Amino acid sequence: SAVISQKPSRDICQRGTSLTIQCQVDSQVTMMFWYRQQPGQSLTLIATANQGSEATYESGFVIDKFPISRPNLTFSTLTVSNMSPEDSSIYLCSGGGASGKLFFGSGTQLSVL
Amino acid sequence: RKEVEQDPGPFNVPEGATVAFNCTYSNSASQSFFWYRQDCRKEPKLLMSVYSSGNEDGRFTAQLNRASQYISLLIRDSKLSDSATYLCVVNTNAGKSTFGDGTTLTVKP
Numbered sequence: 759s760a761v762i763s764q765k766p767s768r769d770i771c772q773r774g775t776s777l778t779i780q781c782q783v784d785s786q787v788t789m790m791f792w793y794r795q796q797p798g799q800s801l802t803l804i805a806t807a808n809q810g811s812e813a814t815y816e817s818g819f820v821i822d823k824f825p826i827s828r829p830n831l832t833f834s835t836l837t838v839s840n841m842s843p844e845d846s847s848i849y850l851c852s853g854g855g856a857s858g859k860l861f862f863g864s865g866t867q868l869s870v871l
Numbered sequence: 872r873k874e875v876e877q878d879p880g881p882f883n884v885p886e887g888a889t890v891a892f893n894c895t896y897s898n899s900a901s902q903s904f905f906w907y908r909q910d911c912r913k914e915p916k917l918l919m920s921v922y923s924s925g926n927e928d929g930r931f932t933a934q935l936n937r938a939s940q941y942i943s944l945l946i947r948d949s950k951l952s953d954s955a956t957y958l959c960v961v962n963t964n965a966g967k968s969t970f971g972d973g974t975t976l977t978v979k980p
Contacts, residue, residue, distance in 0.1 A: 801970040858903040858962040862914035
C-alpha cells in the first residue's frame with residue numbers, strides 16, 4: 759500500500775491562530791480523507807478531499823473552519839482555523855481507492871492553549 | 872443509535888487465550904467491511920477485510936453476517952503483541968468509511 763507523510767506530527771498553538779497540516783502520498787490515490795480523533799474516542803470523518811474542487815464536508819464541519827486543499831492526486835492540506843481549546847485533537851489524513859481499504863498518515867497531535 | 876457499534880471492552884486476556892470481538896452496523900446498504908488495528912498513539916492500520924464467506928489470516932478469523940448486520944473478529948492463541956485497539960469499519964458505496972468506537976485488548980503474560 760501507499761505511504762503517507764503527514765506533518766507536523768504535533769504542535770501547540772495559541773487560541774485564535776490557524777494551523778495547516780500537510781499530507782504527501784508516495785503514489786496517486788483516488789480518494790483522500792481527513793479525520794479527527796479525540797482522546798479515547800474513535801475516528802470522525804471531517805471531509806473528503808476532492809482533487810481540483812471543493813471538499814465534501816460531513817455534518818458538523820464547515821469549510822470556513824476546516825478549509826481543505828487537494829491540488830493533485832498525491833497531496834492535501836487541512837487548515838484548522840481560528841483555533842480554540844475544543845479543537846485539541848489528533849488529526850489524521852488517509853488515502854484509499856475503490857477497494858475501500860484505507861491507509862493513514864501518522865497523525866498530527868494538536869494542542870490549543 | 873450509532874452507525875457502527877462494537878463491544879465496549881476492555882478485554883484483558885492471558886497469553887494463548889482465544890478472544891472474539893463483535894460489531895453491528897445499522898446501514899443495510901453498506902458495501903464493504905474491515906477490521907483495523909490501532910496501537911497507542913499510532914495511526915490505524917488495516918488488519919483484514921471481512922467477507923460473508925469468512926476469511927482467515929493466521930490466527931485471525933473475520934466473519935460477516937449480512938442478514939444480521941453483524942461482523943466478528945476471532946483471535947486465537949493471543950500474543951502480547953496483539954494488545955491494541957481493534958476498530959470495526961463499514962463502508963458505503965459512496966466510499967465513506969464509518970469507524971466503530973473500538974475495542975481495547977490487553978494480553979497479559
